[in-house]
Amino acid sequence: PLFQKAAFSKTVADLRDLPTDSQCEVAFAGRSNAGKSSAINTLANHTRLAFVSKTPGRTQHLNYFALEPGKYFVDLPGYGFAKAPEEIRSQWEGLLAPYLRHRNALCGLVLIMDSRHPLTELDLQMFAWFAPTGKPIHVLLTKADKLTRQQQALVFREVQEALGTIGENFSLQLFSSLQKSGVKEAEAILGDWLDL
Numbered sequence: 001p002l003f004q005k006a007a008f009s010k011t012v013a014d015l016r017d018l019p020t021d022s023q024c025e026v027a028f029a030g031r032s033n034a035g036k037s038s039a040i041n042t043l044a045n046h047t048r049l050a051f052v053s054k055t056p057g058r059t060q061h062l063n064y065f066a067l068e069p070g071k072y073f074v075d076l077p078g079y080g081f082a083k084a085p086e087e088i089r090s091q092w093e094g095l096l097a098p099y100l101r102h103r104n105a106l107c108g109l110v111l112i113m114d115s116r117h118p119l120t121e122l123d124l125q126m127f128a129w130f131a132p133t134g135k136p137i138h139v140l141l142t143k144a145d146k147l148t149r150q151q152q153a154l155v156f157r158e159v160q161e162a163l164g165t166i167g168e169n170f171s172l173q174l175f176s177s178l179q180k181s182g183v184k185e186a187e188a189i190l191g192d193w194l195d196l
């Protein structure tokens with residue numbers, strides 16, 4: 001697999017701590033429990049890698065995984081869990097918003113949605129907010145193993161149409177960490193972004 005050398009690099013709680021050597025990084029965003037950690041682990045061919053992002057003290061931060069010198073996966077905080085509104089706002093304004101809008105090394109966003117519950121309000125907000133950067137968004141519709149072929153085709157079309165009304169530079173696919181399906185397709189896209 002393409003990303004098998006991934007290793008935990010660092011946890012970033014403050015913009016000043018972003019790695020300076022980064023040439024290209026791919027960020028992963030999604031609602032909590034959508035399958036983001038599992039997807040990162042599957043792509044990185046690693047059982048526990050992204051679960052370091054879930055250790056206390058790291059869940060609200062950016063977690064960097066090095067693929068090669070200067071190339072990273074960045075696990076963003078999962079959204080949608082009940083948090084105090086001030087906490088959400090300060091995290092968004094202080095770290096996530098400036099990171100997503102102004103990080104030059106960021107070459108694309110992977111948006112994780114549970115294929116059974118896609119297009120939540122926060123998914124749409126994240127998509128609409130990132131789309132104006134002009135950078136590509138790749139949507140992984142995870143847990144595809146829980147759907148029939150017919151349901152998969154329906155959800156694919158539904159999400160494609162809904163996102164198509166908000167932005168242009170995006171792609172999507174079905175994905176299952178359980179069955180390891182969709183891995184090659186995701187690797188091809190992210191490998192292209194990362195020049196790997």
Ligand code: GDP
Nearest residue numbers: 031032033034035036037038142143176177178
């Ligand atoms: P995160 O909070 O977005 O990082 O989500 P996790 O990766 O921790 O996954 C949340 C739950 O969904 C866990 O119980 C996983 O075992 C389950 N899960 C994740 N990916 C898949 C998948 O592809 N198929 C199935 N059936 N379950 C999955």
